[in-house]
Amino acid sequence: MINLIEQQVDKQPILQQVSKLKDFLLNHVNQKVVFLTSGGTSVPLEQNTVRSIENFSSGLRGAASAEYFLREGFVVIYYYRDKCLRPFARHLNVQKLINADQEELEKLKQLQQVDRTKLYEVSYVSVMEYLYFVIKAMEIFKELKLNILVYLASAVSDYYIPKNMMAQHKIQAQDKLELELMPVPKILGLIREIYQEAIIISFKLETDDDILYKKIQESMKKYNLEYCIGNLLQNRRDQIVIYNKGEFVKMERNKDEIEEQIIEYFKQNIK
Amino acid sequence: MINLIEQQVDKQPILQQVSKLKDFLLNHVNQKVVFLTSGGTSVPLEQNTVRSIENFSSGLRGAASAEYFLREGFVVIYYYRDKCLRPFARHLNVQKLINADQEELEKLKQLQQVDRTKLYEVSYVSVMEYLYFVIKAMEIFKELKLNILVYLASAVSDYYIPKNMMAQHKIQAQDKLELELMPVPKILGLIREIYQEAIIISFKLETDDDILYKKIQESMKKYNLEYCIGNLLQNRRDQIVIYNKGEFVKMERNKDEIEEQIIEYFKQNIK
Numbered sequence: 001m002i003n004l005i006e007q008q009v010d011k012q013p014i015l016q017q018v019s020k021l022k023d024f025l026l027n028h029v030n031q032k033v034v035f036l037t038s039g040g041t042s043v044p045l046e047q048n049t050v051r052s053i054e055n056f057s058s059g060l061r062g063a064a065s066a067e068y069f070l071r072e073g074f075v076v077i078y079y080y081r082d083k084c085l086r087p088f089a090r091h092l093n094v095q096k097l098i099n100a101d102q103e104e105l106e107k108l109k110q111l112q113q114v115d116r117t118k119l120y121e122v123s124y125v126s127v128m129e130y131l132y133f134v135i136k137a138m139e140i141f142k143e144l145k146l147n148i149l150v151y152l153a154s155a156v157s158d159y160y161i162p163k164n165m166m167a168q169h170k171i172q173a174q175d176k177l178e179l180e181l182m183p184v185p186k187i188l189g190l191i192r193e194i195y196q197e198a199i200i201i202s203f204k205l206e207t208d209d210d211i212l213y214k215k216i217q218e219s220m221k222k223y224n225l226e227y228c229i230g231n232l233l234q235n236r237r238d239q240i241v242i243y244n245k246g247e248f249v250k251m252e253r254n255k256d257e258i259e260e261q262i263i264e265y266f267k268q269n270i271k
Numbered sequence: 272m273i274n275l276i277e278q279q280v281d282k283q284p285i286l287q288q289v290s291k292l293k294d295f296l297l298n299h300v301n302q303k304v305v306f307l308t309s310g311g312t313s314v315p316l317e318q319n320t321v322r323s324i325e326n327f328s329s330g331l332r333g334a335a336s337a338e339y340f341l342r343e344g345f346v347v348i349y350y351y352r353d354k355c356l357r358p359f360a361r362h363l364n365v366q367k368l369i370n371a372d373q374e375e376l377e378k379l380k381q382l383q384q385v386d387r388t389k390l391y392e393v394s395y396v397s398v399m400e401y402l403y404f405v406i407k408a409m410e411i412f413k414e415l416k417l418n419i420l421v422y423l424a425s426a427v428s429d430y431y432i433p434k435n436m437m438a439q440h441k442i443q444a445q446d447k448l449e450l451e452l453m454p455v456p457k458i459l460g461l462i463r464e465i466y467q468e469a470i471i472i473s474f475k476l477e478t479d480d481d482i483l484y485k486k487i488q489e490s491m492k493k494y495n496l497e498y499c500i501g502n503l504l505q506n507r508r509d510q511i512v513i514y515n516k517g518e519f520v521k522m523e524r525n526k527d528e529i530e531e532q533i534i535e536y537f538k539q540n541i542k
Binding site: 048 | 316317319320321322323324325326327354357359360363365366368369370371379382383385426428429430439440441442443445446447448449450451452453454476477478479482504505
C-alpha cells in the first residue's frame with residue numbers, strides 16, 4: 001500500500017518536510033504533542049493540472065482546534081491544506097484591514113502578541129502528498145517514541161486517478177466527460193500499522209444522519225480507534241458527537257466555538 | 272440555453288446581486304466600464320456538496336488586471352470566485368502581518384490610502400451561478416447602453432453534473448467511482464447573443480503549445496470575438512499572446528506584472 005502511494009508522489013520535497021519536522025520535535029522533547037491535520041485534499045485530473053476534485057473543508061475545525069490545544073500546553077503540528085485557514089491568522093479579515101477598520105486593526109495587534117513557538121505548520125495540496133507525509137511523520141513519531149495524539153480533522157478524498165490513468169494535458173472539450181476514479185488507501189489503517197500506540201481521534205463527516213452513526217461504528221471497529229468525532233455538514237459548527245468505548249457523547253455548542261468544548265473533552269479524557 | 276442554466280441555480284440571490292450592480296452603475300454613468308471575471312468555477316458533485324470539481328485559478332490575473340484598469344480610470348466590476356485573490360488585498364500576507372513584519376505593515380498603510388470607489392466586487396462559487404449572473408449582468412449593460420469591455424479572465428468549467436443526475440447526499444465509498452459530466456453552455460455565445468456591441472476580451476489557457484493557437488483561432492471565429500489572450504499554464508506569468516484581427520501579438524513580461532502590459536495594450540488599441 002505504501003508502495004502504491006510512493007509511486008504517485010514526488011517523494012523528495014515531502015521527505016525534506018518530514019526531516020525538518022523531526023528537527024523541530026527534537027527541540028521539544030518530553031512535551032505533549034498533537035499531530036493535527038486540517039483542510040480538504042485535492043485529486044488532480046491531469047498531470048499538468050488545470051482541474052481537480054476537491055473535498056470541501058475551510059480548515060476552520062482544524063485551525064480552531066489547534067489554538068485550543070496550544071492553550072492547553074500542547075505542541076501542535078498543524079498539517080494543513082495550502083490556502084485553508086490557519087491558527088490565529090484565520091481571525092483576520094484582510095478587506096477590513098485595508099478599509100482601516102479599527103476593530104480589525106486592534107485584533108491584529110492582539111494576534112501579534114500571541115506566542116506561537118509551540119506551533120509548527122506545514123502544508124499539502126494533493127491527497128497522495130497528504131498520505132505520504134502522514135506515513136513518514138508517523139514513522140518519525142514512532143522513532144522518537146512520542147506520546148502522540150493524532151487528530152485527523154482533514155477531509156480526505158475517497159477516490160483518485162492513478163498517474164498512469166491520468167491525462168498528461170488539459171482534457172479537451174467533447175460531448176461528455178467520463179471519469180473513472182479508484183479508491184484512496186485508508187489512512188487510518190496505515191497509521192495503525194505504523195504506530196500502534198498513537199491515540200487516534202478521527203472525524204467522520206456525512207450529510208445524512210442515518211448514515212453517520214453506522215459509518216462511525218464501522219470505522220471504529222475496523223481500525224481499532226480510540227475516538228471518532230461525527231458531524232453533519234449542515235450543522236457541523238453547532239453539534240458533534242464523540243464516540244468512545246461504545247458510547248456516543250453528544251455535544252452542543254455552548255461557547256463561542258464548539259472546538260473549545262472538544263479540546264476540553266480530550267483534556268479530561270486523555271491523561 | 273438560458274432556460275437550462277436557470278434550472279440549475281437558485282435565481283433569487285443572483286437577481287438581487289444584479290439589481291445592486293445596476294444601482295452602482297447608475298451612480299457611475301458616462302464612465303468607461305470593464306466587467307472583469309476572475310478565478311475558477313466550481314462544479315458540485317452532490318446536492319449537499321462535500322465534493323466538487325474545480326478549475327485551477329488563483330485569481331491573480333484578474334485581480335492584477337483590475338488594479339491596472341482602475342489606474343487607467345475605468346470603473347471595474349470585479350466578479351470573482353469566493354476566496355480567490357482580490358484587487359489590493361492580494362498584496363497582503365496575513366502571516367507576515369501577525370509576525371509584525373515592518374515591511375508588510377507599511378504595505379498595509381499604503382493600501383489603506385488607495386481610492387476604491389470605482390471598484391465594485393461581487394463573488395460566485397459554482398459554474399452555473401457564474402453563468403446566470405453574467406447573462407443577467409449583460410442584460411443590464413445592454414439596457415443601460417454601456418460601452419462595456421468584457422474581460423473574461425475566469426477559468427470556467429467545461430463540464431458539470433445536472434441537478435437531476437446529482438447525488439443528494441455525500442457519495443458513499445465503493446470499489447470505484449464513475450462520473451459522467453455534461454458540457455457547460457458556452458458563455459461567449461451567450462454574451463454575443465445578448466449584447467452584440469460589447470467588446471469581448473476572452474482568455475484561453477492550455478498546457479500544450481500546439482493546441483493553444485488552434486483553439487484560439489477556432490474560438491475567435493466561432494464567437495466573433497475582438498480579442499483573445501492565450502497562455503500556457505506553465506509560464507502564464509511571463510508570456511502571453513494576444514490575438515486580434517487575424518494577428519498574434521506575443522508579449523513577454525518586462526515589468527513587475529505582465530497584466531500591466533496587457534492593460535496598456537488595450538488602452539492603446541481600444542478607443
